Amino acid sequence: GESVGLHLPTLSVQEGDNSIINCAYSNSASDYFIWYKQESGKGPQFIIDIRSNMDKRQGQRVTVLLNKTVKHLSLQIAATQPGDSAVYFCAESISSGSARQLTFGSGTQLTVLP
């Protein structure tokens, strides 16, 4: 079956450094991708999204890159802060009729070191 997967389950970075979290997807029908941040005991929080007709999108301190050729997605966090410590999920959105369901990967635990 098709799935969204992540390359690394854990990532540790020094405070102030840039973080890069990677994700591979395999469903070529996916046309919308989202990064979520999930802190302990909370629901996923939307960070940034990108549509399949784009290859880069920037937000505040975050950038998402999409490489459709190799079906790869990455999240870059600039000047990583302690508050960025969380689990990060990429999700692909597949339209099924009028429905859009999200398929999540298993997540990457980001730890920011002082």
Place this chain on the structure above:
Amino acid sequence: ETGVTQSPTHLIKTRGQQVTLRCSSQSGHNTVSWYQQALGQGPQFIFQYYREEENGRGNFPPRFSGLQFPNYSSELNVNALELDDSALYLCASSFTGGDTEAFFGQGTRLTVV
């Protein structure tokens, strides 16, 4: 904080029992999706409700069922609970017909003993 609220936040049930979880969607949203998140894993899509009807379903058995009400709030019902049903159940609201961004509630932690 999103405008999506779920209740209860935690509950414990015995194997074989039935449970109902509730979700109030964000103002302006007309679609509710439910996800199951096992410990250490990503959320798994259960089903989605739009216009008070099921509008898409993941790989979950029929003992997982739901409802959507005219005010767009929703319930998730699980019958004949099994130990493996222990998980965080997440509700996400969105607007079908407009943007596709989904906002999640804080989840309900269900423990089946």
